[in-house]
Amino acid sequence: MPTIPQLLLAALLALTCAGIGVLAGRVVPLFHPYPPDDPENPDAGPPPPPPPSCPECRAEVAWSRWAPLPARFVLAGRCPACAAAVRAPASVPVLAGVLAAAVVLTGGDRSPLELAAFCFLAVWAVLLGVVDARVKRLPNLLVFPGYPIALVLLGGAALTTPGATDSLVDGLIGLVGLSVFYFVLWFIYPAGMGWGDVKMAGLLGLYLGWETLGAPVSGTFLAFLASAVIGLGLIAVGKATRKSAIPFGPFMLIGAFILILAGDPSPLVFG
Numbered sequence: 001m002p003t004i005p006q007l008l009l010a011a012l013l014a015l016t017c018a019g020i021g022v023l024a025g026r027v028v029p030l031f032h033p034y035p036p037d038d039p040e041n042p043d044a045g046p047p048p049p050p051p052p053s054c055p056e057c058r059a060e061v062a063w064s065r066w067a068p069l070p071a072r073f074v075l076a077g078r079c080p081a082c083a084a085a086v087r088a089p090a091s092v093p094v095l096a097g098v099l100a101a102a103v104v105l106t107g108g109d110r111s112p113l114e115l116a117a118f119c120f121l122a123v124w125a126v127l128l129g130v131v132d133a134r135v136k137r138l139p140n141l142l143v144f145p146g147y148p149i150a151l152v153l154l155g156g157a158a159l160t161t162p163g164a165t166d167s168l169v170d171g172l173i174g175l176v177g178l179s180v181f182y183f184v185l186w187f188i189y190p191a192g193m194g195w196g197d198v199k200m201a202g203l204l205g206l207y208l209g210w211e212t213l214g215a216p217v218s219g220t221f222l223a224f225l226a227s228a229v230i231g232l233g234l235i236a237v238g239k240a241t242r243k244s245a246i247p248f249g250p251f252m253l254i255g256a257f258i259l260i261l262a263g264d265p266s267p268l269v270f271g
């Protein structure tokens with residue numbers, strides 16, 4: 001049973017992360033799908049991804065490469081060109097808040113910086129997953145800033161928590177291991193795996209490795225299992241066919257969060 005301080009902390013962090021989700025989620029409508037391949041020139045290769053732009057007037061929204069989010073746009077919530085209001089999809093604050101509360105209630109005795117690191121992942125994973133589900137892209141502008149922020153927070157937690165340096169080393173092993181694994185999958189069969197999935201894999205490997213060294217393996221297994229179950233479900237209800245491209249990123253995130261919240265099931269299975 002959670003204690004009263006734990007419940008209060010869960011409520012506080014849920015509200016904080018939901019609030020951050022209301023602001024940060026404003027970037028979600030700025031991302032648009034890849035344009036279709038040029039039928040006149042099928043060998044031209046994939047077109048470049050469209051820049052973040054207003055969903056109403058399509059004016060590009062300035063986003064510094066070194067900033068995790070376009071701060072001025074996020075605070076204003078309006079397109080700088082046409083002043084149209086750009087709102088976060090409701091799923092972003094709701095899921096970010098629920099995940100943050102779940103991290104506190106299932107986390108046992110995480111240190112404050114570790115909690116901050118996992119709450120950051122809750123918000124960032126929701127942003128990435130919702131964008132990928134909507135436009136089948138994991139934009140570099142969102143994927144790459146996740147790494148330095150997570151490394152600073154988990155690095156700080158490792159330095160200030162006794163015994164946590166081992167967790168950080170395991171996390172770095174997870175980061176490298178999952179990046180290599182997804183890169184190999186993509187290299188062997190590029191149609192089955194997006195390049196964005198490869199770029200995001202290391203971030204999840206970092207967190208899963210921090211949990212236990214076996215968690216990146218179990219989390220990846222759960223991602224494939226979840227994608228198979230939901231893919232078959234969509235085919236069964238007629239929402240997809242065997243040829244439909246279903247983005248894999250949300251399943252990688254679901255697999256990772258099942259591991260983080262419920263623990264690694266593999267010792268139960270393999271003894």
Ligand SMILES: [Zn+2]
Nearest residue numbers: 054057079082
């Ligand atoms: Zn606009």
